[in-house]
Structure formats: structure tokens, C-alpha cells
Amino acid sequence: MSNFRLWIPLGLFALFLGVAAYQLTQPKDEFVVSTMIGKPIPDFALRPSHPDRPGLTINDLTDGKPKLLNIWASWCLPCIAEAPHLETLKRQGAEIVGVAIRDRPEDVARFLARHGNPYSKIGADDLSEVQLSIGSSGVPETFVIDGNGVIQHQHIGDVRAEHVPILLRELAEAGQ
């Protein structure tokens, strides 16, 4: 009996090693999920970021029509990768509004000329204020906003082909 009890500490240590080794093999999850999902977007008003498009205010997000709110920037490389998929979303009927983070109008214009402009409105968020107020922690991120300005879904990272149907479904659900 006492012989058996002698092994308990070693067993516990082995268990600890096992758990640590398992955790080491797991990919690191670096996503910081917004805790604003289900809550309304706080009041804001952003100046236009592009001469061809109006800026963005809270009123644009509470007009009864659900929308995709895309947080992006001309200096963001994954934003280039997601541009064609945003175009697909727009073609399939999604209204996309943009929030350009820390961006100059000339850079925004160059980016949109090169990679396409899926946005109906683009607001310039020079101090990341809107980004911080909705719990977004990077670019790009895409939020599904219902017609009352309530955040229904957050997509972190660039939108890829496989995310298009998911976002369309979330958008349809937000419209019900």
C-alpha cells in the first residue's frame, strides 16, 4: 500500500507533463473575439474616406436594412486577398459599408482603383475609435449589423471564398 502511494507524486507530475505537451502541440488561438455581439453599435460619425463615397454615421446602420461592416485599411495585405470575395458578396446582394483604419484618402483611392470598390459608404477612422468601440482588434474584420444597428456576427480575418455563404446566411438571418 505505502509502495503504491510513493508513486502518486510522480504520476501527478507525468500527468502535468502530458497536459503541457498536449497544449504545446495545439495551434495558438490569437483571435480576440468581440464581446459586443448582440449589442448595438455606439454612436459615431466618420468623415468620408474617399471622394466618390459618403462617410459613415450610426444613422446609416439603423435604417432598417442589415449590412456588412468591413473594417479594413489600404496598408493591410490580407485586405487585398479578401477584395474579390467582398465583390462576390456585393454581387449577391449584400450592402457593404467600410471603415478605413488610420488611412490617407489618396492611399484609399489607390487601393480601391486597384482592387475594386465594393463599399456603398466609407468612413475614415483615423484614431481607431469606431474599431475600439465595437471590440474589433485588427484588420480586416467583418461585422454583420442588423437594421437596428445591433451587431449580430463577427468575422475575424480576411473573408475567403468559403466564408461568403456563411456571411450571406448571417446577413439573411439579421434581416428577419
Next chain:
Amino acid sequence: MKKLVFALMLLCGSVGVSFAQQTLPPAPLAYQQLEDPAQERAAQALMETLRCLKCQSQSIADSDAPMAGDMRHQVRSRIAAGEEPEAIRAWLVERYGDYVSYAPTVSETTWPLFAVPLLLLLVAGLILWRRLRAKS
């Protein structure tokens, strides 16, 4: 060879990004201290306990990431406007969860972190007491 090309691509990519990010100057209060020393002290103390979301092992006081600068601007401008540091922390926690704060709090998920050391101390004390008693 593939690895080398990949490494080169990564290098070019990161250089491109950091170069492009420089185009807009940092937020006004990102690197500018508040004039009132007491307010600046309060802001600094708070910034040291808020996590940079882009560079997750640093506080926003330590990080040069543009987003950390924007968060410092947010903290300093709110404190200058008379907001309490803990109210600002609560505002951020409401958006990013407990994750954004380095300040330890006892909650539904964290209470074992505080309870287990106490329990271990208690057990150690009990064992010690029994041994000492057995000896004498």
C-alpha cells in the same frame, strides 16, 4: 529553396506593411503625455495594465503598434476629460472581455487561481502540524 522564397516574401510583406503604416502620424496623445502630472500618472498606471490587442504579450504602454497608440490616445483623452481609470477599463472589458485587462480579478472562472494556493497552504500546514505533533 521554397522556404527561402517564402522567407523573402514574408520579409518584403512585413516591410511593406510597416512602411505603409507610417503614412498617417500617430494619434495626438499616443506619445504625448498629459499636462497634469497627476492625470498622466493615472493614465500611465492604467495603460500598464491594459493588453495590446495586436501584440498580445505587451501592455499598451510598452507597445509601438499603431493600435496600441490609438488605445493610449483613448485612455489619455478620457482621463483628461475627467473619466475614472476603472471606468475606462470597464469600457474596454465590455468590448474585449477580461482578456484586455492585466489586472487580476476574482470571477466565476478565475476563483480557483486564488483558492488553490490557500488550499495548498492549508494542507501543508496540516501535514506539518501532524508531523510535529507525532515527533513530540
